[in-house]
Amino acid sequence: MSNTPSAARSDAATGNGRERSATSELTAAQRRAVAELIRVSPVADELGRRFADAGHELHLVGGSVRDALLGRLGEDLDFTTSALPEETQRLLQGWAEAIWTTGIEFGTIGAARRGLRLEITTFRAEAYDRVTRNPIVQYGTNLQDDLQRRDFTVNAMAVSLPDHRFSDPYGGLADLAAKRLRTPGTPHDSFADDPLRMLRAARFAAQLRFTVAPEVVTAMTAMAKDLSRITAERIRDEFTKLMTGADPVAGLRLLVDTGLADQFLPELSGLRLEIDEHAQHKDVYEHTLTVIRNAMSLEEDGPDLVLRMAALMHDIGKPATKLVGPDGRVSFHHHEVVGARLTRQRMKALRYPKDVINDVTELVALHLRFYGYGRGEWTDSAVRRYVTDAGPLLARLHKLTRSDCTTRNRRKAAALAADYDALEERIARLQAEEDLAKVRPDLDGNAIMELLGIPPGPLVGQAWRHLKELRLERGPLEHDDAIAELLRWAAERGITPPA
Template sequence: MTDSPAPSHARALSQAQRRALSELVRVFPVIDEIGERFDRAGHELHLVGGSVRDALLGRLGNDLDFTTSATPDQTLDLLKGWAETTWETGREFGTIGAARRGLRLEITTYRAEAYDGVSRNPVVEYGTGLEDDLRRRDFTVNAMAVSVPGHAFTDPYGGLEDLAAGVLRTPGTPRQSFGDDPLRMLRAARFAAQLEFDVDPPVVAAMTEMATDLRRITAERIRDEFTKLLAGEDPVAGLRLLVDTGLADQFLPELSGLKLEIDEHAQHKDVYEHTLIVLRNAMRLEKDGPDFVLRMAALMHDVGKPATKAIGPDGRVSFHHHEVVGARLTKVRMKALKYPKDTISAVVELVSLHLRFYGYGRGEWTDSAVRRYVTDAGDLLSRLHLLTRSDVTTRNRRKAAALAADYDALEERIARIQAEEDLARVRPDLDGNAIMELLDIPAGPLVGKAWRHLKELRLEHGPLDHDEAVAELYRWGREHGIEVDRPAGTG
């Protein structure tokens, strides 16, 4: 590696950082390959943004970002015969995508884009050089570049120092940066969560002053940034920043609304603090990396409490049916953010079911109740286990231990019943065809009612043998005015 020849904005790299960037090029020789193609054609090409930042942090990813003096058309020409595939979905912003040897490359023409302060997307203007491009970056730690194939390091805004300090600053003034693109305020919270960095106080002040500018941004872009934030290493830090600056009020007001509600189960902290603890608990239980559905359910599980808060004659606070109200609020909010239907359904169902376990330790659950618990949870059962365990935040060690033991017992009971019955696929002991044949009725609503009746029996009593199921069907048929030839109680 060699430093940039322009001393006004060059930053000296430590030996460790040089090794990190050299390792990036060694592991991914594609970087120099593409650099040589652009260099031979007389164009500049620089590895830039998160790719440089992450290499300096020792995190090598498979997505590489470049900036270039070449136009999109020239970039496409240079990629022909070299890239395994290309795409132009970002062409309106000057970006061409390419794939090579398992890597995703995005190559963007130098930009000096501007926003009109009203529209939700930038008006793209091509810049005249690298510094124009770096000036429009969101944060200084993303405004560093390495030329390829020359490997000259360029850092005009002190990104290297900020990276070492673990702080997020903007290349220009925060107000100007966020005025250009209000989504950068969410990115600040996202990077605080993802990189575990502090946010510079002037940046926080601008986020607070300009929070309402987020209304200029589409729901889809907000959703994508928020999803990345929640999947970060420390989403709680990012969420706190959203609430403290008022940004959460613009797209997730239910989170801020928890701050004043006192949790009757743990009066030393409010529901807002309880929720953040539940989120952290859920993260500790994850086995295969960030689980957005679980994390979102943990975040939303108590959002119904503000609307259901009541104070009894004895002064105790209650939130009756807050899981029902919370599920409804969660569905509305996630639909507004345009999450996929299956994702919404999963999170809503977990919020709805998160209180179902309580009461098990009092010995009130029959095998029927256990079957219904498993059947209602369906494919979400493993997540429901994690969410329910995460919801125990009491400081009373005896109470926490008792709840954990109760849930251990429930899981053992589920395992025992599952070993005896296929609870994951609970079906009536007779299918629709058998129901129509035995009752001599055509397809229609009556068949569905009979099917549901038999399923309820299956949940209540477990599997019935064939003759018992037939007898129960005949009994039901008679009760509903259907003539049955065979006497009740026979198969």
């Protein structure tokens, strides 16, 4: 680098620019915090005065302070206090509209007041056994020790009530302005106490678009296997927050790069080794991340967990189905079938609700059905089946299929988009003629039993499915034609209807 006066002036100007930018960010954060605190102060200050009058400290703390600084404080407020839980409960009596004590064994009392949900926890200075994540609860004696035990510096700030004194012993405000994630103490000690904090770091990277400090990433990589101490349900909850964040791809990359994904979602890391057959991306892993971004761009009413999870899982069957042909081309035949099975297994292991598992699995199974439509081989019957099989997932299937087109070949991308436009127009035309979402046979079960003279049982179901197949194949039948088809089916099976 040149040591000329002009270079020195340039460096100084750049440095001053960074300082001005940082100062501007801090000032903006402080303004946002003031506005948010004014919004909740009628309740927060009332509560603070009650505790102060009883000789106790009360501080708004943790995520509540962070969110106030970000201008996104919600209706849930977290407090810490010098009062023991029983004293907290006494102070809330007659003031709170409701009180709950489900967290009292951890020093937490909950309350509701004027539409706000409050959680008040006694100063903590607990240690962890570092075998499970269960804390050995020990009450602390001061605010600084309480803040030191928290996961990240941006969550280790407090506002005292009712005087609004700001405490930031670990530089959380500067980290918040820099969008940087650090731990109050050493990352190793923080993650050894609670390994879930490693997954939370990836979640904050996704939710808040924060950069994780290098020393934190190093500790996450070294300690990834400690995540095995955490229950599947808690991992699922953090992962769901990551996937519904503003930038899930950033969080997913961090999980893969640190080895955390290998502990609960190894299929994701496995995609890095599988070269995509169309060679439009470096590998299937990069393709998958692009599909997630594409799917997000098509969301209409906020984050759609089912759609994003389907985008994440849609190609996980490729490693098990990879085949290199004599010409060197790579194929993944029936990877959607294998992928659907793997998706169900993985999501069950993570304890996702059954309806979420079923929806994501079905989308993975169906995501390739569209390909081939552009060759002109689809009959109206095939379109009806496509709609019927997708059922209530049709809108999501449209989005997933469109998102899966990541080719860099503009002509090919335009052709695929045009084909799908044509398919959606054709679906709309058929739906105008008949309600495809509610396709039923032209004769119901009662009519089948009466016409064939048979009692309820498996035979009725077989006849019903036969008529439904005809309905999908040929569209609505006239009543007499439907009866004739049923009688023909019965005659082939030796069933003699009543005279």
